[in-house]
Amino acid sequence: MNILAPVRRDRVLAELPQCLRKEAALHVLKDFHPRVTCACQEHRTGTVGFKISKVIVVGDLSVGKTCLINRFCKDTFDKNYKATIGVDFEMERFEVLGIPFSLQLWDTAGQERFKCIASTYYRGAQAIIIVFNLNDVASLEHTKQWLADALRENDPSSVLLFLVGSKKDLSTPAQYVLMERDALKVAQEMKAEYWAVSSLTGENVREFFFRVAALTFEANVLAELEKSGARRIGDVVRINSDDNNLYLTANKKKPTCCP
Ligand SMILES: Nc1nc2c(ncn2[C@@H]2O[C@H](COP(=O)(O)OP(=O)(O)OP(=O)(O)O)[C@@H](O)[C@H]2O)c(=O)[nH]1
Numbered sequence: 001m002n003i004l005a006p007v008r009r010d011r012v013l014a015e016l017p018q019c020l021r022k023e024a025a026l027h028v029l030k031d032f033h034p035r036v037t038c039a040c041q042e043h044r045t046g047t048v049g050f051k052i053s054k055v056i057v058v059g060d061l062s063v064g065k066t067c068l069i070n071r072f073c074k075d076t077f078d079k080n081y082k083a084t085i086g087v088d089f090e091m092e093r094f095e096v097l098g099i100p101f102s103l104q105l106w107d108t109a110g111q112e113r114f115k116c117i118a119s120t121y122y123r124g125a126q127a128i129i130i131v132f133n134l135n136d137v138a139s140l141e142h143t144k145q146w147l148a149d150a151l152r153e154n155d156p157s158s159v160l161l162f163l164v165g166s167k168k169d170l171s172t173p174a175q176y177v178l179m180e181r182d183a184l185k186v187a188q189e190m191k192a193e194y195w196a197v198s199s200l201t202g203e204n205v206r207e208f209f210f211r212v213a214a215l216t217f218e219a220n221v222l223a224e225l226e227k228s229g230a231r232r233i234g235d236v237v238r239i240n241s242d243d244n245n246l247y248l249t250a251n252k253k254k255p256t257c258c259p
């Protein structure tokens with residue numbers, strides 16, 4: 001997909017999508033962080049609108065990583081299993097609070113023989129999505145190892161984690177309840193946000209990726225505000241300036257809506 005194409009109307013986020021379960025959420029605020037809302041209103045989001053955030057999707061073979069990405073990005077579902085060889089990626093453009101924001105979704109191979117190729121693409125992720133099959137407890141147990149491998153290449157203090165149970169359509173309600181109890185525990189240990197989805201029916205797929213986009217965007221804006229610091233907040237970005245001198249310092253107008 002051409003990243004310069006206009007943002008699709010169904011990729012526009014004006015509000016913070018909510019978590020699935022409060023017990024295992026990255027945060028349970030109803031709205032975006034007030035500093036983020038304010039920065040967006042005043043177009044003080046620095047380079048966030050030009051950046052592409054990397055998201056990696058990992059987990060055992062055949063848990064449904066490719067189907068999950070394809071359901072969201074292409075609205076398709078293939079019932080035949082075709083192993084991912086190494087890696088693949090999709091670009092998704094969003095508009096969050098009026099600011100363009102792009103995610104690069106990296107679909108990695110779960111098969112052991114392709115794992116060493118896939119793991120070379122783990123570096124630089126801003127979010128890690130660890131997928132397990134809600135109908136296969138072993139795949140949930142393996143998520144800890146997938147997380148450890150992915151974190152070896154990333155900064156654990158800044159990366160956002162999501163634990164996603166797939167193939168929800170194949171569980172009976174009773175089976176689901178039991179599996180969810182275990183998955184919530186694992187998610188809490190990992191400090192990951194828990195989701196349960198079905199790529200076959202599409203249940204929760206869009207809600208999940210919107211949440212990933214929103215929280216990744218929020219983290220990016222907060223990091224940008226932190227980086228620019230109090231000295232630069234409210235300054236005007238200078239067009240055609242070099243990287244070390246991106247902000248005009250003459251304009252010290254105080255932001256009107258920041259707490
Ligand atoms: N019923 C059902 N089947 C699913 C779902 N998601 C994936 N599948 C099936 O599970 C199989 C594996 O799906 P993939 O998405 O290819 O799995 P993967 O995790 O990408 O596998 P690797 O690329 O080998 O790591 C395929 O036959 C899919 O049709 C789902 O939500 N419901």
Ligand SMILES: [Mg+2]
Nearest residue numbers: 065066083084
């Ligand atoms: Mg795959």
